[in-house]
Amino acid sequence: MPVKFEKASDGRYLLDVQGYVCPHPQIYTKKALEKLRPGEELDLLFDNPSSGESIIAMCETDGNEITEKGQQEGNVMRWRIRKT
């Protein structure tokens, strides 16, 4: 499944990196967040558990806020990150 980065609604974007293993999800997330404006949100879909730890630490370091952490069927993580 190729990576998907698209606008979901005003001020909200979707990054779908399901099927990707380290380091792809965290680097894609970093690049996507760099493109967002402060206050905008990123819905992130990924299914590589190890990337989650790195994304949490990356958001803490960069000051971005993970506002939702959901898990869908099939161990797919759906997180929402607000760029600060």
Next chain:
Amino acid sequence: MSEVAEEGGAAQVLSLAEKHNALRAWSVLGFFVLVSLATFISDQRYVYLSAYLWFGFIYGMALQYGRFCMASAIRDLFAVGVPRMAVGIMIAVVLFSLVAAYVTAVGKSTFHPSPIGAYSVVGGFIFGVGMVFTGGCASGSLYKTGEGSVAALLVVLSLSFTQALFVGAGGWLNHLVPTTWTASAAAKSLPAAVSATNGWYDQFLAGYVWDLSATTMAKVTGLTEPFVAAFVGNSLLNSVLPALFLLAVIYARWYRKGYLRGKQQQYMGLQTELSGFWAMLTASRRTAIAGLILGIAAGLHMWVMQGLQQRFGIMNAGELLVAMGHTQGLSIQDTIFDPGYFYVTTQEAQGAAWVLARGGMNMMDNVFLGLDAGIPNPLINPVLWMSFALVGGSAVMALLHNEFKLKFPSLEIATWAILGGALMGLGARVGLGCNIGAFFATVTNGDPSGWLFGLGMTFGGWLGVKFFNWWIERRMAKEAGALDL
């Protein structure tokens, strides 16, 4: 009302899935218990293989629990500025070195230092590039296989078969061998069966590596009293101080800024910096706990293997296999690969070589396998039992945390896995080990060669990250092109 019902239904599904996962976890554990018991009943000497098995199982559980991966440590620092794994690795290095120092001081260590030379940097560099491409180091790929990642399994297979083919490869590769290596290999009068002057890796080992000298920091400093030599020479000088130095660098470069920004209290100089340093060490509880368990288990592993060697009166597992009636696949010295501590890549090379030999290839006409490591049947290869159990231990932990998922890779990910795995295989052979055997187990046992491998691995990782940043930026630019960003 319907939402509540849906939520209730989802919770029931999750609970059922959790029960299934727990059952599967117990089944995996039960399988390894059964293997240990059944083999022990058939011949008590199988306890030697089971010792490797259970330490492998512990390593697998700890690696999966802490998502412990050397590739992640280097890559996440350079790619996304996250130091948690590098910190965890350094915690494990310090703890393993302390346990290893005690084991060495009481004369129970199985460790042998590697020769000091530039090959460690070169091997580490190739390995480092490869592990960033694959997304996991050698031990990381094993534990991720246990999580159900077929991509990680491809990495393991690629690095295994690359090693097996590389160690015996001659032909045009012979033209790349310096004449001094050939002359030195020839002068050693090795048995003709291993054709020491035919093959790049044969001549690399017999004509170059064997001529280098190996040492430990205890010997370099001239310390002779066993406890002082082990704790001050090996542990303090070769592990604790370098690890603290690297932690200080990581803190200053990657952690301090974010910590001070998020801290509400007034800056109090050294007190604040020390608080920040401690916060960095304890930032990821899971990683720190995994580092603690790995460090202690790896030290105890040496103790146990040495004890068993004394118990059976052997220096190498090959002697045990002969006594047990297993004479196939031993080297011409009747040895097999038997490090006596945590190791990852060589046993995979043996496994791949065994498969290729079944296909009719002569895999023993080289120094690495024919003279030393051998290619025993994987079912009775003690060190391969450790790798199998590492995957099993990881699977158990992943199942218990509902993180197990059988995942098949896309063509892109499979390509990276095979390409990176091949680079890791080449790097592991040139560097005489991987992130475990050539780095983790060496720096913690007073062997300075491990830091050379680590240096190369870090440069390789940095270059791999540079490449991936370019690759992903290119892909993102294409995806974001239509967006108003």
